[in-house]
Each structure stands twice: as C-alpha cells, then as structure tokens.
Amino acid sequence: MHAQLSLNRTSMQDSPWIHTRALPSARLRLFCLPFAGGSASSFMPWFAALAPDIQLCAIQLPGRGARFGEPAIHDFAELIEQLGCVIAHHDDLPYAFFGHSLGALIAFELSHHCVRTGLELPRHLFVSASGAPRHRVGAARYDLLSDRELLAKLRGYAGTPPEVLENQELMELLLPAIRADFALLRHYSYQPRPRLGIPLSVLAGRDDQHVASETLTDWQSETSATCEQHRFGGGHFFAFEQADSVLELVKRKLS
Numbered sequence: 001m002h003a004q005l006s007l008n009r010t011s012m013q014d015s016p017w018i019h020t021r022a023l024p025s026a027r028l029r030l031f032c033l034p035f036a037g038g039s040a041s042s043f044m045p046w047f048a049a050l051a052p053d054i055q056l057c058a059i060q061l062p063g064r065g066a067r068f069g070e071p072a073i074h075d076f077a078e079l080i081e082q083l084g085c086v087i088a089h090h091d092d093l094p095y096a097f098f099g100h101s102l103g104a105l106i107a108f109e110l111s112h113h114c115v116r117t118g119l120e121l122p123r124h125l126f127v128s129a130s131g132a133p134r135h136r137v138g139a140a141r142y143d144l145l146s147d148r149e150l151l152a153k154l155r156g157y158a159g160t161p162p163e164v165l166e167n168q169e170l171m172e173l174l175l176p177a178i179r180a181d182f183a184l185l186r187h188y189s190y191q192p193r194p195r196l197g198i199p200l201s202v203l204a205g206r207d208d209q210h211v212a213s214e215t216l217t218d219w220q221s222e223t224s225a226t227c228e229q230h231r232f233g234g235g236h237f238f239a240f241e242q243a244d245s246v247l248e249l250v251k252r253k254l255s
Contacts, residue, residue: 074183080113104127141186201249
C-alpha cells in the first residue's frame with residue numbers, strides 16, 4: 001500500500017482518480033481501469049514501457065490506496081457518471097481505454113457514456129480477461145460470501161500474493177473494497193445499444209479458467225470498427241504476467 005501512496009503526480013492529477021507521471025512529449029493517454037480488488041499501482045509499472053509518447057493514466061477507485069478513507073462505490077451507473085467527469089476534465093489529448101476483467105466492463109460502459117454525452121471518443125478500446133458484456137448475466141454473488149469464502153475465491157483467481165491473503169489484518173482492511181467491486185459486477189446490467197465506432201482489441205489468457213472462450217467472440221457485435229482477439233500465455237492475470245507482450249500490442253495498435 002505504501003507504493004500506492006508514494007506515486008508521483010503531475011498538475012494533471014488534482015483529481016484523486018488518476019495516478020500518472022509527467023510526460024511532456026505524450027501524444028496520447030492510456031486510461032487503465034482495474035480488476036475487482038485492484039488499484040492504480042497494478043498498472044504503474046507499465047509507465048516506462050509506454051513512454052515517451054503514450055502517457056499511462058491509472059484509475060484509482062475510492063476505497064483503496066490514497067483513497068482508502070473514502071467509501072467504495074457499489075453502483076455501476078454512479079461509477080460511470082463519475083469517471084465520465086474525470087475523462088471530460090482531461091480531454092486535451094487523444095486517449096484510449098485499457099480495462100482488465102471488471103475494468104473491461106467499466107471501459108466499455110464508459111465508452112458508451114462518451115457517445116451518449118458527446119465527449120471525444122477513445123481512439124481504441126482494449127478489453128482484457130473479460131467475456132463480452134452480453135454474457136454478464138447473473139454474476140456470482142461473491143460480495144455476499146463470508147470472509148473465508150471470499151478469500152478462497154481470491155486464491156482461485158491467483159491475482160493476490162499469498163502473503164497478502166494470509167495477512168488477516170491487511171485483508172480486513174482490503175475486503176470492503178473488494179466486496180464493493182464484486183457488487184458492481186453483480187449489479188451490472190447489459191443494455192443493447194447501437195454499436196460503438198471504436199476499434200476494439202480483445203485480450204485473453206490461454207489458461208484463464210474464469211473466461212469462457214465462446215464469450216470472447218461476441219465482443220465483435222459491440223463495435224462497427226475492427227475487433228481482433230489476441231491470446232497470451234497465462235491465466236486470468238496474464239496481462240501482468242506477460243506485460244511486455246501485452247504492451248507491445250498496445251503500442252502497435254496506438255501507433
């Protein structure tokens with residue numbers, strides 16, 4: 001958690017929602033949206049690989065990191081409205097979205113928010129470790145599990161270090177935000193709308209047991225632009241296990 005608190009900020013980050021570093025030569029921003037229980041710190045190691053022309057902007061949701069004292073958001077629509085305001089205040093450069101797992105759904109709905117409100121649209125949408133949103137029906141009620149059951153589920157995703165899961169005091173602090181994120185997933189309601197006109201890249205781990213392969217193809221029905229699938233070695237958190245390969249793809253698509 002100390003690493004989250006010590007991240008450098010530029011004048012762009014008067015908002016607590018964004019963690020980044022100054023990059024005067026940036027031609028484009030990549031807003032990264034976290035997985036359930038994740039934080040901005042998960043993406044900040046990517047900064048150097050994207051510089052000097054792409055500025056990584058990691059989104060920090062309430063209830064974690066430097067925002068630990070703020071109540072977490074449980075309502076999906078409220079989260080999208082607030083993030084829409086953040087994007088509107090930082091639209092001086094072209095931008096793209098990268099969302100992992102829960103973050104992929106947030107990025108998708110945030111793109112529709114931009115269409116609906118007349119904001120500049122993202123140049124590209126990267127959706128990682130997530131089936132198409134139309135398949136997000138009846139999500140598991142992980143937010144209602146006991147602490148012990150929820151910890152068991154987190155171990156199954158293999159995205160939280162074992163030493164963190166075994167630290168009871170730390171997990172008591174982290175679980176409320178994790179529950180809030182799973183509540184976002186459970187309350188998510190897909191609404192059919194006209195297709196986005198945004199190029200879309202679907203990223204998936206070959207060994208991801210939490211995303212069925214058949215749910216990936218339907219991302220194509222969400223955009224009238226190009227939609228390509230890309231597979232990587234690893235499980236649900238392949239994007240961080242195979243960061244070099246993932247970022248090479250991101251840079252190629254945004255070139």
